Amino acid sequence: MVEMNLNRRQFLKLSGATAATLAVVELGFNEKKAYAKTKEFKIAKATVTPTICCYCGVGCGILVHTKNNTVVYTEGDPDSPINEGKLCSKGTTLRQLYTSEKRLTKPLYRAPGSNKWEEKDWEWMLDTIAKRTKETRDNSFVEVENGVTVNKTEKIASLGGAALDNEETYLLSKLMRGLGITYLEHQARI
């Protein structure tokens, strides 16, 4: 998207250089490579993308440094007025959300009574889920109750979403209500 690129360019202009310039101002010197180094500077040539922390509700700005298709560093966004480049322990480790060996990388399916996961492809998973949803909805749908149009199913629940983006929560809320689901809850309640 053009707009995003523009935005990123603007960002880089404002703060990509920033980390360096800011610090130079603070330290009062800018001695480049005063002596030979054996290693390349860790975040040299990395792409920097601003994000917002996914943990608590403070909403700290974070810079994600990516290089060679992995995340090499994450740090506070010095441009964000909320955290001014500072972070807590959780925000600082955002990198491991990407790098953790525990990340799920494939859709998994557990058959009734089974004691293990099976890898499945997305297509099969979504098709099957859609089928189950339809079955349950169709079996349980109530159009009218005591003379009032209610158009609901009380046999499907949707839980969670406090970590989703606004756009996602919007679509989720719209879809679930669109299906007639009344058991619609998320972490705000608990």
Place this chain on the structure above:
Amino acid sequence: MTKYVKYVDVTKCDGCRACMVACKNWNDLPAEPTEFLGSAQSHAKTTADTWNVLQYIEHENGKGNLEYLFRHSSCFHCTDAACEKVCPENAISYTKYGTVVIDQDTCVGCGYCTQNCPFEVISLKEYKDKNGKEYRKAHKCTMCTDRIDEGLQPACVTTCHTGAMEFGDKDAMIQKAEQRVKEIKDRYPNAMVYNPQGVGGTHSVYVLAEKPSVYGLPDNPKVPTSAVLWKDYAQPIGKAMIGATTMAVVGAFVANKIFSKKANGHDEDGGGNHE
């Protein structure tokens, strides 16, 4: 060259431990298994893979009030660094910023530094090379000297949100510390600047809320006398002695040649006129 100091005001620290993970994140340090220590503290002290550790201390002060104290503990970057002194390979050196760094290529993992650091912040780590052979390297906080080179502050300072840590010109930071101690004397009567002169001052200067012993810090740390005797006396004298003996032997050899020529015809065995 300007010397820099990491200023740590423990009274502003709220114990969030971002400094600990920022360090790991910047330096790509792995996590290590930790035991439950009976408090929020994760590691008893710094290790080869954990270059700074946040201490949590419950302390009842003179008035019987509870203080919950925190301290970011890591290498002090001493002006007279025992580790630098004892390193047999000159792998440890002072940078122009005043930081003390270990050259990983030169380090042989002997562990002399780990045993002589008055603050016990250096640790050895065992590695395996590609042939499965084990080797060791000493590790500690580098004060992110690679970042300083690029005009950035150490990762821990950069992430500290309360302003408990700052990084800057040595004199300014020391002045700041002294000023801060004055401000907090009411609340912390034992507050002090910890910049021990026994090691020539440090490049991590602390504002402590309590006496150093409360934090498990030595009151007057210094380069161990044994290390001074060893490195400043024993080793040079030893080397001189080897030199001297060698010289004596060489001298003796040469002298023998000379005298044996002069005494040609004499009994080579020396004076036969014994008895």
Place this chain on the structure above:
Amino acid sequence: MSNQQKSEVKVRRFSKAFVWAHAVNAISFFALYITALPMYTEFFNWLYPVLGGPANARLLHRIFAVVFCTPTFIWVIFDFKGFKLWMKELITWKKRDIQFFSEFVKELFGLNFKHVRQTFFNAGEKINSLIQIFTAILIIGSGIPMWFHEYFPRAVVQWGYFLHNVGFGLSIAVIVGHIYLSVVHKNSRPGYSGVVTGKVPAWWAKDHYTEWYEEEVKKGNFPNLDDPKHKKNKGA
């Protein structure tokens, strides 16, 4: 005047056990020396690759450290008498021992000197022994806390480094002299076979350890060199 003529008669000076103990001691000492040398001075850093890297050097050093501790036991177990004699000698000091030194210096530099009558060990050897015992204790004693630092207070470990260093400096100084005298110096060179085979030329033993030699003669163990049948080329 050829040595050949002199070497004809040999006498047993050291037991096999001693020879072994001495050899183990010497080899392990040098192994320790070489494996530590690159750490002692950068001048010898080239030894690291030779030794297979610092880790290997450390491993070898530790293996030889254990070996270095064994000679005393070898001697004690297999030649307790010899060991006892050594111990006795080391604590027996007489006037002639002091005299020895002034003559020794002359001898060392090839000047004219006279043999001071000595027992089994001469005063020089006794000093050598004492210093080596002392430095060995120093080195072993300090090496243990260096190796097993987790079981010792830090101060002990720290002083260990110092003492190891001192012990090492002292011992190497003494050993340089010891070796010189045993294998290089013309006067003592003949005795070198003593630590290899246990036997030395009788005439040499008599010159250097007169008292001991005569005692052995009295016991009938050694030939009397003053006996004309043995006296061939001796004298000036």
Place this chain on the structure above:
Amino acid sequence: MTNHWNDLQHTDCALIIGANPAENHPISFRWLTKAKENGGKIVSVDPRFTRTSSQADVYAALRSGTDIPFVGGMINYAIENNLIHKEYVAKYTNAAFIVKEGYDFKDGLFSGYDEAKRAYDKTKWGIETTEDGKPVKDETLEHPRSVFQLMKKHYSRYDVKTVTTVTGTPEEDYLKVCKTFCETGKVGKAGTILYAMGTTQHTVGSQNVRIYAILQLLLGNIGLPGGGINAMRGESNVQGSTDFGLLFDNLTGYLGAPKASVPEHATLKGYLEKETPKTGYWSNKPKFVVSLLKSWYGANATKDNEFGYQFLPKGNKNYSHMNLFNAMSKGELDGAFLFGTNPIVGGPNAGKEKEALGNLKWMVAIDLWETETSAFWQKEAGSDPSKINTEVFLLPASSSFEKEGSISNSSRWMQYRWKAIDSRGEARPDLDIIHEFALKLKKLYANSPKSADKPFLALDWNYGNGEEPDIDLVAKEINGYDLKTGKLIANFGALLDDGTTSCGNWIYSGFYPEEGKNKSKNRDNKDTGGEHYLNWSYAWPMNRRILYNRASADASGQPWSKEKAVIWWDAAQKKWVGKDVPDFKAVTAPTEPGGTGAFMMNKDGVALLFAPTLNDGPFPEHYEPYESPIPNAFSAQEMNPATVIFEENFNKRGFKVDYPIVATTYRVSEHWQSGTMTRNQEWLSELAGHMFIEMSEELAKEIGIKNKDKVIVSSARGEIKAYAMVTKRYKPFTVRGKKVHQIGMPWHFGFKGFATGDTANRLTPHIGDANTMIPEYKAFLCNVRRAD
């Protein structure tokens, strides 16, 4: 939050109660530390001496579940010592309103209570009105039935002695808190109250928040910089997800979901009439509702079909979390979707919730990790897989920086996240998953003639042609369009109820006012005055940073003080000007009708000291928790009389004889919620790798436990094993002359991830607040013994 994070630096006193921001919202302490440097004070009130307490000027302990006595006593103190901001109270609150005869309060019960239903008839708490429906007022506040006098009387019972014997707070500490915080009642001073789940997770959770608000209103602290009442959100977008209607009872933007149980809701007309107040900003509700229906049902929403109103599901009961699991445990549910949620660690009485999952026929979990919940059928969970017939679909989701989109923080700032990297493995953004799932369903239902399928088929779903939805189209739909011109709508002020405008969430409308101007992407961080950073991101509503900021000025429109000025009436320009977007009609002069209605969202333009809308009374009143070690000192009503009590088998209740120790749960800095996001990371697991129970040295001694021992904590619901953390930071309370011990524990742990441990919620009860049904995690009874 009425205010925002940066604004905390302006406070003269921050009362932190029911929260531990130093540990759970650490960056807030950047601003609180600044406040301290500016001379502000920090007061920490918590059962346990926390890291927040360590940074505080004043600390006071209170027993869990006693916020109402604690703050009620402060209200009494402020009134008795004349520390309230009287003019503010008289003008901007309903203190001057006269309550109708018939209102009464006796022995813990307000008038209108029906014991059988455990519910009040709220009409018994009416306000006297004039013939034209305006409230009758006495601005002298002297009328005996004035809200102020009734309130004064109500809280006169909360004297320091009674309060401290209930809360267990040392009297000296309590008075220090009262004195320090009530000083902010002075003009020119502002105090803030920061709270979190320690406040809300009680059977009286809503009233806890209410009583903070009452105190703040009395001290004139709402609407001011450094003031307000600030709920610190625990999740990055729990604000947004609530705004967007992920709770059963709200559509987006807090528009109530229609109910089958309310007869008027049978039609759109009836619904709008019933739910729309005549006055106040909510009188615009029909515009928001119709615009939302247009967003959801597009061309299928017409005037003739009530704009698709009938397509919406109408429930007839409370579908909240605990009811949901209760229904599940009875086998009433067949399928469930779980989007990044882990209820068998995070839900109350988690052991029972785990069992309930086995009654599902199918379950879809969308997550970054294999969670305890998605693995509930495994042996590790204590289940027998062969006996569980639930089909489980686990879909790998992208992390927050592997996709783009916006989130709304506690300050209501809507900030954009750009995509930094392609998703790990086959993970996909939730947006894509929801979209593709919707398309597949659309295909399955396509051309269905069944009337039951009509509502779903009518759902407008057009987010581009690719498999991946165009997120920009979603964003624009949320902002809304002028359907006549097809252009984006400027803001919710332009919405209409005739079907000519659409808007997915009215409170956000305005963040995307024209093409290419998604304001959540704004990154200009220059201070625009007052540290409000108006050009950084977008704050709903209307980019306002301090809610109710009209109250920062007096009735004549001038700031109460220079120090705390936010907006003021500029007579020359004839409009409100200042450092923030006015929370007021910009051109309404103070002298005009409604010109002093600082709380314009409320019907009468004033804040409610007396709130006849809550289920459990117009004034907060103290009741003991569901499980309490002590009888209620204030009345014969032990627990909140309006709380729903679940049947015994799902929720066993513990009593003091077996479980004499008060317990609470909380979070640690390094872990987040049910721990899935953090226990699956090595660095954070390393920092906080063990489940522990914090207890006082005194309790440890009594039961013979040493620090680091393993202990077993039991409640009526279950038991867990953990390390004992014996600390000086917990002290036993003296409550009504008796020693009461309290322990605390983190609730992050489960059996998956790098850091594992027993789940604290196996102990917590299935009982909730009388208004919100939020579970009472923060005060329950337990026992502790050594694990051998």
